[in-house]
Amino acid sequence: MAEEILEMKNIIKDFPGVRALDHVNFKLEKGEIIALVGENGAGKSTLMKVLSGVWPYPTYEGDIFLDDEIIRFKNTREAEEAGIGIIHQELNLLPDLSVAENIFLDKQPLNKFGGIKWNEMYYEAEKVLSRLNMDIDPRMDLGDLTVGKQQMVEIAKALSLDTRILVFDEPTSALTDSEIKELFRVIKDLKADGVSMIYISHKMDEIEKIADSVVVLRDGATIGDKINIQDVTIEEIISRMVGRDIDNLFPKQSFERGEKTLEVKNISIADPFNPEKYLVEDVSFSAYKGEILGISGLMGSGRTEVVNAIFGVYGKKREGDIFLNGKKLNIQSPADAINNGIALITEDRKELGLLLDKNLTINMTLPSLEKFSTKLVMDHHAEKSTAEKYVDELNIKTPGLDVFVEKLSGGNQQKVVIGKWLITESDVLILDEPTRGIDVGAKTEVYRLMNQLVEKGVTVIMISSELPEIMGMSDRILVMSEGVKTAVLEREEADEETIMKYATGNKGVE
Amino acid sequence: MKKFIKSNGTFVALIFLIIALSFLSPSFLSSRNLTNLVRQVTINGIIAVGMTMVILLAGIDLSVGSIVGLAAVVVTLLMQSGLSMWLAIIITLAAVGGVFGFFNGFMSAKFDIHPFIITLGVMTIARGIGLVLTQGVSVPVRNMTFAGIGSGYIPKLPSLIILVIALVLGIFASIKDSVEIKNGEKVKNKAKLTGRIILTASGFAAGFLIFIGYKGIPVPVAIFSVIVLGGVYTLRKTKFGRKLYAIGGNEKVAWLSGINIMRTKTMVFVITGVLSAASGILLASRLNGASPNLGTGFELDAIASVIIGGTSFMGGIGTITGTVIGAIIIGVINNGMSLLGINTFYQMIVKGFIIILAVMIDVLNRRETA
Ligand SMILES: Nc1ncnc2c1ncn2[C@@H]1O[C@H](COP(=O)(O)OP(=O)(O)OP(=O)(O)O)[C@@H](O)[C@H]1O
Ligand SMILES: [Mg+2]
Secondary structure (H helix, E strand, O other): OOOEEEEEEEEEEEEOOEEEEEEEEEEEEOOOEEEEEEOOOOOHHHHHHHHOOOOOOOOOEEEEEEOOEEEOOOOHHHHHHOOEEEEOOOOOOOOOOEHHHHHOOOOOOEOOOOOEOHHHHHHHHHHHHHHOOOOOOOOOEHHHOOHHHHHHHHHHHHHOOOOOEEEEEOOOOOOOHHHHHHHHHHHHHHHHOOOEEEEEOOOHHHHHHHOOEEEEEEOOEEOOOOEEHHHOOHHHHHHHHHOOOOOOOOOOOOOOOOOEEEEEEEEEEEEOOEEEEEEEEEEEEEEEOOOEEEEEEOOOOOHHHHHHHHOOOOHHHEEEEEEEOOEEEOOOOHHHHHHOOEEEEOOOHHHHHOOOOOEHHHHHHHHHHHHHEOOOOEOHHHHHHHHHHHHHHOOOOOOOOOOEHHHOOHHHHHHHHHHHHHOOOOOEEEEEOOOOOOOHHHHHHHHHHHHHHHHHOOEEEEEOOOHHHHHHHOOEEEEEEOOEEEEEEEHHHOOHHHHHHHHOOOOOOO | OHHHHHHOHHHHHHHHHHHHHHHHOHHHHOHHHHHHHHHHHHHHHHHHHHHHHHHHOOOOOOOHHHHHHHHHHHHHHHHHOOOOHHHHHHHHHHHHHHHHHHHHHHHHHHOOOOHHHHHHHHHHHHHHHHHHHHOOOOEEOOOHHHHHHHHOEEOHHHHHHHHHHHHHHHHHHHHHHOEEEEOOEEEEOHHHHHHHHHHHHHHHHHHHHHHHOOOOEEHHHHHHHHHHHHHHHHHHHOHHHHHHHHHHHOHHHHHHOOOOHHHHHHHHHHHHHHHHHHHHHHHHHHHOEEOOOOOOOHHHHHHHHHHHOOOOOOOOOOOHHHHHHHHHHHHHHHHHHHHOOOOHHHHHHHHHHHHHHHHHHHHHHHHHHO
16 A cells, blocks of 8 residues: 555654654554554654644654655644644543534534525534434534544544544543444544554554554654554564663462451442432442552443542442441541541542643642641752652652642642652552553552552452453452442452452342 | 843833833822822732632632721720720631631532622622611721821831831842752742842832931831731741642632631632731721721722732632732832822723733733643
8 A cells, every 4th residue: 555645754743841753753644544653751742743733834843755745734724724633632622522622623614694504514413423324413512422432533533624643642531431432433433434543542552453563662753663563562662762681571479358447338428410320339348458440341330439439429328338448438628538647549639530631749748738747837958859759669750849740640630649649658548540642661660669559458449341451450359330330350260251240230249 | 131121021011100100290209198108008908918828719809898897996995995906906817817818718618609709799798787786877997006006106216117127028028939950950040030030129128218307107008017027927938828829720629638628718718808908907096096998999909909919810820919009009109199189980990901901911921821
């Protein structure tokens, strides 16, 4: 095929204190799917932002050729018009508008009085959505859709524009398994239609499944040439990414199971929109010293709600009791939970985890202010040196401690959230999707850290949508389905099939 | 240089304003006029310190002007009824400032109602109480000590000593503040250092020329300075300050990080209420009495000072030093226009435009850095 449609030549992009892209060369053929991989902060998102006009000419150096013609976008709209669409790492839609309005945001069909031709717009929206085989009502508010469906809308938005090059920046990090399957089907259809795609992901199995070739970025530069996916193993890709071999993706260490620490009894949370229904119904379980308790289940199964309940997010609306080391706790708010030595790494870093326009130090020390202050004064130096220690430990890539966290790459932001809760030195650490968006090397670092914490006597509970992660790191696995606990499996008996059986609603006995 | 102007923009604007006015009106730079100007700034400035904290929380307090009026009335009536001055002041601070501030903060935090609504209600309630208590007429004070608070001066020699100490401490703090840690090494932020030193030095020079040239430091100015220092210290060095910025940045994140939103919010409104009451007491002392309409419209000047000083309406970003400069700018504009004989009706129009301009600058700056 070898019909080249895009070439990026010697792209350089500087930010204050960092060179994010350093002479990057990149070529894309018609109908090709390239996986763009690399560590957190390697420059993947930045390269794609240069391509799609988010960083307009001349904020970067170098040339971009589309069909052998040089292009210099002044904004994203020009890129869209040239047929380049991008699904950003963080969704970019307006939840209060309808699906159709989101798709046709600034190009709604207008009548001669300047009014919107609603019917025509709905009709057109339906047409694009059906191209994706998506059964979504274009009149619905976008905010009422699942994240997976919202993402489909974003893809539909890109397709409404005759897109020839479509970029996916970590599209699956918030999708359910069935939604991922759906996405892959759409990607394959698009490929058959001749659309070229660039696919950024930290999940190697996905890359193996859909990419034709792989480009590796490290520290803003490409490592080696583009390689055909058939000619390379996952291990080779990973070692190119991180610059060393990683022999064990899940460095699980087992310790003796100690005494019971956290125990929850009969936790229930009513659905605020439908009091007859429960988000979580009568869930009880215990966690022990010396082990990692994994919580698995499909999205919407009530996993996040259970740990939020423990953390006091539902206040008085929570039913049921929480015990720590045999003592009943009175937890009405996150502050109560933190004071009792319970920490929760929330799943949504942007909305719940970080103060985006505050610097790294402020973010990291926020739950532990007591530690860094006497009665009156805060000790800014102690604060900074602690932040610095965790930046080192977690290998956070940042130009400094005073950098606003919104300027960090997605994965490095996630590491800041992890650091923030490690600093609290809590007895119980609950991690909700802790490795979302972080690179393979960093993942193993996080797992090692979890091992260390367990060894130190911290009770660790981890929610994850990724089965290999759950199976690779947990000592016991609690499975949930539709708000109820369906099983607690020992490490040895947990295989993919068994977990899925319970996750899809098969109620077992303990 | 560009960086300097950008990070000290309002200050540069103030300097230009002062230079322009000194050409337009020869009496502007007289020590007497400037002393008056500064004294006027303090009344608004004290309120604006509290307002800064409220706006940092992405809130607003419309009741400050009415609290000023009610506090003036209450302190006067209490003293008329034979209470000693200090007791009257303390009761007024607590019963007027503290109680209404608590009500503002508690109601808006507990029931999640925007403070705009609550404080709008309290604005009329407090004004109404003032009118009821006075039957709508002015009430006089006859207490020379009390009058001395609002119109007295610290004698020249102690004033000079205070100024010199302030200069030394200011330079010391500037140097300490401009040291940043980068990659484990201490580096000096030159732009910041220059900015701070210029600010401190010009503050000293201004203080010297204005106060020593006239009768010394006016007592309200001294009180104001203490309040400002306290405010700056609170925001920069305490947990409480950090919590404020965090809540303003993202309330949900702050809550999930264990911050007690209700307590912090209530505290901020209490502080603002007490400061407004203090401002009202100073006003009563200077005017030797109170009228129930005192303080009408003060909320606008306070809000304007905060916004001109660079605090963002969206919450989470802003400083008290900025607000002080904002308050001085408002004071200079008021004073300058009066000297130039521009009538107050036009003054209002001009002030309105300046507020809009300040917000525009804030919005454009945000866009640029986004
Ligand atoms: N707006 C910005 N301002 C300053 N620095 C930035 C900005 N955006 C990105 N950077 C820096 O550029 C570098 C590359 O970031 P980029 O977001 O491209 O990484 P990435 O490869 O997408 O990583 P991840 O896998 O974590 O998403 C990082 O060091 C980041 O801190
Ligand atoms: Mg990225």
